[in-house]
Amino acid sequence: MGKSWLQDMILDEARELVDDLTALKENPIDPTEVITPCANNVICGIAYGKRFSHQDARLRRLTELIGKNLTLTAKGQPVDFYPFLRHIPFTKFSTVLKECTKNNEEIARFLQDLVDEHRKVFRPSADAPSDYIDAFLKQQYTQRDDPTSTFTDRQLIMSIHNLFAAGTETTSTSLCWAILYLIENPKVLANVQKEIDSVLGDRQFPVLEDKEKLPYCQATITEVLRLGNLVPVAGRKTVEDVELSGFIVPKDTKIAPMIFSVHEDPVLFPEPMKFKPERFLDADGKFISKVEWLMPFGSGKRQCLGESLARMELFLFFVTLARNFTLGPLLGGAETPGHTLMRIVNAPKPFRTSFIYRS
Template identity: 45%
Template structure:
């Protein structure tokens, strides 16, 4: 039949046939079951919704087409094994074989360096160093509590100065949270009015929105090259933001290099000392570009997650006034009027801690613990080749009625025992993930959430702004973090 076509048309036809063949998913026989695939797009036509609606939809797809909480979905031609089963998730995340990271869009930016989007020996060595160094520089220590209290005081001052006008809480929470990680990472804080610092903090929020727009680029990387497309525009903006952040950290690193004498004072200082120790080791992973990427990870993860959790908490309290009233009563009973909380008060505020945990469960800030096995593995009788994307679905566990009855209901009581004390452990509760890649900043985040949130409750009443609506059902999922849609509320100064 090709003889009836022009040479150009015939060649184009053959190229089209090859492209369709190449990009048509070729499912290995022993992967978990999933819905039928289409050429090139795989199962993308079945992926619907945004934010929380998307998370629910993906969870339901696994339940509909999967087996024992395991389901294979194809995003383009790449297999992605979703795992909803909590017992299997626990087994996987505690096994070294599942500690790998799949290749993706972030490799273009981070070049397999840093702390989040890397694996192998580099990741193991850098993570060990990060854990020990962060522990040495304050996690759980008195000076860090004092630092967070100082930031809480400045936050309260910033909100009081707004004088009851409708505002987006994120714009005020982010600089305070950022300053805490700044103090640990490079030994200084910044004024909230410092324009360079505010720009840096704002970039974190912008990057979350940009990554949400780049979801298809994660699947089809070539899309970022299409001229005048939204994908190219978003990718250029994201990489530009990252370069600005790196330039900021590079300047701090150079300043530290000129002042290495004296006791260790922050993460950069400790890292540069370790670099110097290993300068004759040709296999050392301690390099300046690795430090820059690690700083990018620490700043982004240490800022966005905590500030976003607090914005979710405000939304859930306003949607549940009875819970808000009960929480406010507990805080007023323990904290003197207009005072700030210290960590020794945590046991006296069990309901507040339960509220924070329920916010974390419902908000599902980081809903997926994306992994890639470093070798061929078997799960529940299925064979998963090395390098396959595996997605433990933490959202599915948090919404599983087996562990959380009436999972769609905001109910802090599920984290309290019969005497009203905070339960030491609730099975299925995974806000910081578990296993080999649990969140580096878990201890810090718990300290910040307690001090910042109790301070807000002690000094302000949260009120809906007239004519402005919002809902906990609506969110934006940006490939990593699940954030509320933009909203504004009023912080009304409490009168004592």
């Protein structure tokens, strides 16, 4: 996938996002309602090679199911450590498992429809695959006589499901954090808009080439990722015996590194609970892109595979929103810091705001 192809696809979503928000005529809305379909459609483009209207009933239902399952999975996390809990009837764990399974079956049917539609027009002789499903079907065809092949329809469905689960809620929630922090820090929003106006001029939408000219915007997005702590606890397993502060952690031990303990460390980030984009700018006002102890996408060999896509989406959507809208007052239960919903991702409590169009 070339960057230009991805950029064009994201900008198509950005244009419809501006249209959706403008049509609200400044009526308050929960930002997730308009942002999540955009993120979902980007994954649709990668997996399926086609986008859906934001009003499409199937897209909205898929968005709803994925969001529900992220919440349900967080509630059922103790089952990962104590599997017997799922077998105890009339408990929340049994109920959560049943609801999650039901939702997954509906998601799988939706994705199977996409695969079936693709298979009807699939041509194994085609030179280059047009999307993920196409590429998978081509490998499946190549290995059709291999009884040990893992390129099965079930594997395809689960792979697409993972793309949606990992690539939708994360981007949507990051942008919601950004909106919330900008509402609470109007001077930051003013600085962001001043920088954008000086670079974009009359242009309504950014391109990736603008990135280096927008250091304050980059610093603001980075501060959102630090303080929002989207994935504050990461599940891992030791691959060998490890000594840590005088203790031995045996091989194959399940561990949970707490990334927020680094992001909120006052030694590494002075006044860690304050929203300060300036901490990622040097004395000349240039963006500091490499900070060793900043790890919103994890670190090491298992660092998030989707980081480059996520950063591209965050930049293009963030600048689009700030270029085209000023934010109204905060309505609802969300405040920062601390007022969050702990799901698989760390999300702000639902809130509403109005988007006031900037001519």
